[in-house]
C-alpha cells in the first residue's frame with residue numbers, strides 16, 4: 001500500500017516482529033552470527049538477504065535506508081558516511097578513468113570541489129553547465145563517455161530551482177543516468193523520481209537528521225534506468241570478476257544500488273555508522289512536520305527582507321518576483337524549503353556587522369537543522385573557489401546564506417531586524 005509521505009516518515013523503514021523493540025535497536029556490532037557455512041555463503045553470493053559484516057550492511061542502517069527509499073519512491077537505498085561520500089560512491093559506481101560527469105554549475109561547494117578538483121586526479125572529468133541554459137547548450141557537454149548528468153533540486157546556496165523536465169529529456173535522449181541531489185528540497189517537497197531522475201542522493205546531515213546531530217548521506221536507486229545492453233554502461237554489462245562474474249544489468253531489482261554496495265561500499269568502506277543511522281532514522285519521524293514549519297518561516301523571512309531598505313536582493317522561490325517562482329510552483333508546490341540567500345547593501349563589511357550582531361541566529365558551517373543559522377559562503381564553504389568560479393556557482397561575494405529554523409517566526413524576524421539596525 002502506498003502511504004502518504006507524512007505517514008512514511010513515522011512508519012517507514014522498520015516493522016518489528018512480535019516482541020521486538022518498537023523502534024530499530026542500534027545494532028552496534030561489526031559482525032553477525034550464522035549456524036551454517038551455507039547460510040553465510042549464500043549471503044556472500046547475494047543469493048540471500050542478510051547481514052554478515054557492517055561495512056556492507058547493518059540492520060540499523062537498513063532501517064534508515066528503507067525509510068528514505070520509501071519517502072523518495074525508490075527501490076533501494078544505501079546509507080553513507082556523509083553526503084560527500086554519497087556523491088563520491090555514486091560517481092565511482094558508473095565512472096572509470098576516461099569518463100565524464102556533466103554537472104550543473106549551481107551545486108554545493110563541496111561537490112563542486114569533488115567534481116572539479118579531486119575526481120580529475122583519478123581521470124574522471126566534469127563539464128559544468130549553467131542550469132538555466134537552453135537544452136541545446138547543455139547537450140554540447142555530452143559525449144560517448146558521459147556517465148552522469150548531475151543537478152540539485154534546490155541549489156545550495158544559490159537557491160535556483162531545477163527545471164526537471166528539461167534535464168530529464170536530455171538524459172533520456174542520450175540514455176544517460178540522471179542523478180539529483182535532493183538535500184534541500186527533501187522528499188516532502190519534491191520527489192525527483194516522479195520527474196525522470198534515476199538516482200537521488202542526500203546529505204542526511206541536513207533536513208533528514210534535522211537536528212545537527214548526525215553526519216550522513218544516502219544514495220537512492222529509482223530502479224527506473226535500463227542498463228541492459230546500453231553500451232554507455234559497459235561495466236554493468238560485463239561480468240564483475242570481483243563478484244563471481246555477476247552481471248549487474250541482469251539484476252531484476254536495483255542494479256545501480258547493488259553495484260554501488262557490492263563494489264564501491266565494499267572496497268571503499270564509506271558506509272554510515274549504526275549510531276548515525278539511528279539518529280537519522282529518528283530525525284525522519286518529524287521530517288514532514290519540520291519541513292512545513294521551515295518553509296512557512298522562510299517564506300515570512302523572505303517577504304520581510306525583500307521589503308527592507310538595507311537589503312539589496314533576496315533569493316527564495318516563494319517570492320512572486322523570483323526568477324524560479326514558476327518552476328517552484330510546478331516542482332515544489334507545497335513549499336520551497338527553509339533556505340534563502342540575500343545580499344546586504346554595501347560590501348563584505350556590512351555583511352559582517354549584520355552577522356556578528358545576530359543574537360538568536362548563529363553563524364555556523366551548517367544548514368537545514370531546527371535552529372536558524374547564517375553563513376557567508378565566500379569566506380567559508382566556498383573560499384577555495386576563485387572569483388570566476390564563485391560567479392559561475394551563482395554565489396556573489398556579498399551573499400549571506402540563511403537557513404531558517406523552526407523557532408517562532410516573530411523571534412526570528414525580531415533578531416534580523418535588530419541586527420540590520422546595527423548597520424550604519
Ligand SMILES: *Cc1c(COP(=O)(O)O)cnc(C)c1O
Nearest residue numbers: 082083084108156183203205216
Ligand atoms: C551539505 C551538503 C552536501 C555534503 O554533505 P555532507 O553530509 O556535509 O558531507 C552535499 N550536497 C548538499 C546540497 C549539501 O547541502
